[in-house]
Amino acid sequence: MSRLRERLVAASTGGRKAMGIFVTGGFPSPDASPGILRAIDAGNADFIELGMPFSDPLAEGLPIQQASERALAAGASMRHTLEIAAGFRSGSSTPLVLMGYVNPVFRYGVDRFFGDARDAGVDALILPDLPPEERGLVAGAAERHGIDLVHLVAPNTPDDRVARVDALSGGFVYAVSITGLTGTGLGTVDAVSAYLERIRPLVRRNPLLVGFGIRSADDARRLTASTDGFIVGSALIREIERLWDDPDLDEPTRLARVTAFVTGLRP
């Protein structure tokens, strides 16, 4: 069982909902990134989802688009993201999931990417623009290097397809809460809950985690009634933006607030 799966099972066994925290690598600057990962870890995230910046992130709302742009402008690169991962792994056993778009992975060289990611201590990969239909591009390399490939389902995914995604997914199944972009509103929570209840019995092999639009412990509580855990991204990105754009705050204060923010997301 992978380190990621062990952690998710342990959360479930302990009666907790798993909490994954997303942050863009190299945001707000390559220098600040390693400290931010440690601060998230100190807030007891069950895993960290580290974003690989891309120039054209199709599924992202403004916060993560802008974080990606800012990281790239500050000199972020794939090599740097993998260095951040390796640096983090040398001081923590918290599972690490990379999230990004398929082109930078393809350009890096698929096999080389998975090998280097494995060496950097990465446990899983989420590629939102690589649906199961195209997984052949990376599935062999993922298997060879022992990295879980997480697939997604959405509110408009039909039942039979949800089951198929579950059969192909590794680590967990990522349930996109809404038909929309990251960081947008959840709409009527009843509709989200009905969708999650519908897919719950269809996802049997993997833990089911929900993400997109979750901003608070309240949101997390409501959306985890029928899931094993939740992921927060844009809300933390906005918080980091506020903290690092405030010239009156010093680095230790900013990092302490990141930890407090993450801790505060636990339902």
Added chain:
Amino acid sequence: MTPSALSIPDETGHFGPYGGTYVPEILVPATQALAEAYREARNDPGFVSELDDLLANYVGRPTPLTYAGRLTAHLGGARIWLKREDLCHTGAHKINNTVGQILLARRMGKTRIIAETGAGQHGVATATVCARFGLQCVVYMGSEDMERQRLNVLRMRLLGAEVRPATSGSRTLKDATNEAIRDWVTNVHDTFYIIGSVVGPHPYPMMVRDFQRVIGLETRRQLLETEGRETPDALVACVGGGSNAIGLFHPFLDDRSVAIYGVEAAGEGLGGRHAATLTKGSPGILHGAMSYLLQDDDGQVELAHSISAGLDYPGVGPEHAWLKDTGRVTYRSATDEEALEGVRLLSTFEGIIPALETAHAVALLPELTRSLGRDRVLVLGCSGRGDKDMGTIAEHV
């Protein structure tokens, strides 16, 4: 035996390694439903006859195949024929595709139409069919393109469309496409995305090509009437995303005697800022498909540059990537300056002011016609007219 070029893409939308469906999960059911609706529609005589009627009585097809006599004499080589897509309603080939897609949108019960546009020709062609059928229309356009193609923005608004500026990145076609896809992700239940070129996820590259094939099919018929032969010695067309080019080329791909040339935008020159994706790019994945891409070593998409907003795109249709790799089509490029010279050439010798996009193909004529020689026949895809570009042309000439 070489397999027919007409048998691709495969069931899953792949042209060799290119194409495919690299989209967020939310769009997978939508692209699958579209592929199924399109498959049914093309086999439905009712759909086919409604489309044919619109092409004949609304778009104005068939478009003429015009003999460019003075230009032929001036260049002293192969006989030049112009396939006059500039005479289509709205001034370019784009409407061949939008009439097809709007019929599909209606068939699928979608009530809201979105589109991306570069030069504004596809935006205008989409706004036009939305007005014709009374559907809500939102067009995404890079804010820089809105500036340099002001006239088309006015046309779209007059036609009742909402033009939304894309203000991220290069503020051109690539960014307008990002915004349109994000809109589609958010409003997928009632929204139909009319893509303007042979790009995007399956089935778009195949479907848009099929809607544009009418260009090449008519050319075959017209050549038989005028030259007494169905196939020319050479075809040439400009390539941005590549829809007018594939529309002209596709019915000739299996005729090995036809030399085929696609012309990309070399911008300021291939050593500087350009949009010559096939000439200078490398395989990559953008906007739902694998194809050639202008990108840096880290896989970040690079900014394209062309004087022509319609060619100013860092990607290209996946079928063109395949035709390049197989060697069936030769891809060349023309600079901004050469395109302006092309505008002058067609305007002064034939009384046809071409779009800046089309002018890139015109720029290759002196070399091509001379190398072919006098007794040969060449067809140029005259994809659009230059009215929209008069501001840009005036600045440079």
